[in-house]
Amino acid sequence: MKVNGRHYRTIWTEDDAVVILDQTLFPHRFETRRLTTAEDAAEAIRVMRVRGAPLIGATAAYGLALALRADPSDMGLLAAREMLAATRPTAINLVWALDRVIARISPLPLARRASAAWDEAGRICDEDVAINATIGDHGLGLIRAVAARKRGAPVNILTHCNAGWLATVDWGTATAPIYKAHDAGIPVHVWVDETRPRNQGAFLTAWELGQHGVPHTVIVDNAGGHLMQRGQVDMVIVGTDRTTAQGDVCNKIGTYLKALAAADNGVPFYVALPTPTIDHSVRDGLAEIPIEERSPDEVRRIAGRAGDDVIEIELTPPGTPAANPAFDVTPARLVSALITERGIMAPTAEAIAALRMAP
Numbered sequence: 001m002k003v004n005g006r007h008y009r010t011i012w013t014e015d016d017a018v019v020i021l022d023q024t025l026f027p028h029r030f031e032t033r034r035l036t037t038a039e040d041a042a043e044a045i046r047v048m049r050v051r052g053a054p055l056i057g058a059t060a061a062y063g064l065a066l067a068l069r070a071d072p073s074d075m076g077l078l079a080a081r082e083m084l085a086a087t088r089p090t091a092i093n094l095v096w097a098l099d100r101v102i103a104r105i106s107p108l109p110l111a112r113r114a115s116a117a118w119d120e121a122g123r124i125c126d127e128d129v130a131i132n133a134t135i136g137d138h139g140l141g142l143i144r145a146v147a148a149r150k151r152g153a154p155v156n157i158l159t160h161c162n163a164g165w166l167a168t169v170d171w172g173t174a175t176a177p178i179y180k181a182h183d184a185g186i187p188v189h190v191w192v193d194e195t196r197p198r199n200q201g202a203f204l205t206a207w208e209l210g211q212h213g214v215p216h217t218v219i220v221d222n223a224g225g226h227l228m229q230r231g232q233v234d235m236v237i238v239g240t241d242r243t244t245a246q247g248d249v250c251n252k253i254g255t256y257l258k259a260l261a262a263a264d265n266g267v268p269f270y271v272a273l274p275t276p277t278i279d280h281s282v283r284d285g286l287a288e289i290p291i292e293e294r295s296p297d298e299v300r301r302i303a304g305r306a307g308d309d310v311i312e313i314e315l316t317p318p319g320t321p322a323a324n325p326a327f328d329v330t331p332a333r334l335v336s337a338l339i340t341e342r343g344i345m346a347p348t349a350e351a352i353a354a355l356r357m358a359p
């Protein structure tokens with residue numbers, strides 16, 4: 001998307017390096033970072049300089065290419081896959097991207113592996129941009145249908161965390177329909193869940209929407225149900241890190257609570273996802289999806305700006321015990337529809353299984 005008039009993706013290559021936007025500094029600093037080794041890529045994923053299922057996958061793919069430059073052997077490939085796969089366990093796009101690159105380059109002579117992996121990572125990025133734009137086109141129809149009955153008043157959309165262009169290579173998933181609607185002149189307003197503890201909503205979604213001129217309001221995570229009870233939310237659109245074969249949706253912690261509030265208030269709850277985010281090998285999300293447990297320090301502290309510096313401050317008494325599950329699972333029964341690049345569908349095993357057929 002555009003930042004100060006210049007078009008950006010979240011990840012690109014320059015010479016022999018991979019360049020990313022360092023999201024740990026947002027919204028206070030807009031800085032890039034060069035990744036030149038697989039270890040750099042792993043660190044960027046682990047500490048969330050890059051985050052969001054599709055972008056994690058793209059970064060891991062380039063990480064593998066960087067690893068193959070150093071050691072194209074099968075042993076080297078296996079070690080690099082293990083290191084990158086161990087960074088974050090929940091987003092299925094990580095291992096999906098790694099295994100796609102491995103399948104592509106394994107039959108090749110050692111001397112050709114690194115360049116082929118680099119090209120495959122580039123294809124993954126280009127495909128993600130096209131997929132998300134198409135998700136936007138499909139989701140636009142849902143927003144347009146609500147706008148038709150609002151007589152010019154904005155369509156109020158609540159989103160949780162950041163499933164924006166910063167979570168992907170471009171466009172975002174949950175935000176793609178929002179950008180498309182805004183660009184089509186449909187009045188929209190977005191309720192942005194701050195999304196503790198890493199505040200992807202307050203820090204990233206608010207920044208994105210502000211850059212694009214989309215009206216929005218940051219709210220505390222616990223306000224969404226209150227707004228839905230008062231008819232101030234026309235729909236919820238969120239992203240996902242892994243959706244199962246039966247339509248259970250794993251997403252940022254707190255998503256499940258929004259789905260419950262939406263169901264209780266008759267608010268449509270949509271999940272926007274590229275089909276690589278579907279894990280056809282699991283059915284029961286609650287039982288089978290590994291939920292990342294991140295550092296308790298992320299709960300005990302918060303990042304912010306003091307003057308020109310980005311700092312962290314302590315929130316709790318020293319040594320306070322804290323728990324930090326990073327994701328939760330929303331059962332398919334609470335999901336109104338999935339918005340994919342293949343169209344809008346019910347979160348059912350039949351509809352999801354049909355996606356395995358060629359488009």
Ligand SMILES: CSC[C@H]1O[C@H](OP(=O)(O)O)[C@H](O)[C@@H]1O
Pocket residue numbers: 051052053054160161162163164167168172173174200238239240241251252253326
């Ligand atoms: C389009 S995937 C976005 C998805 O990823 C986020 O998690 P994290 O920021 O920890 O990588 C969150 O679950 C978003 O919905």
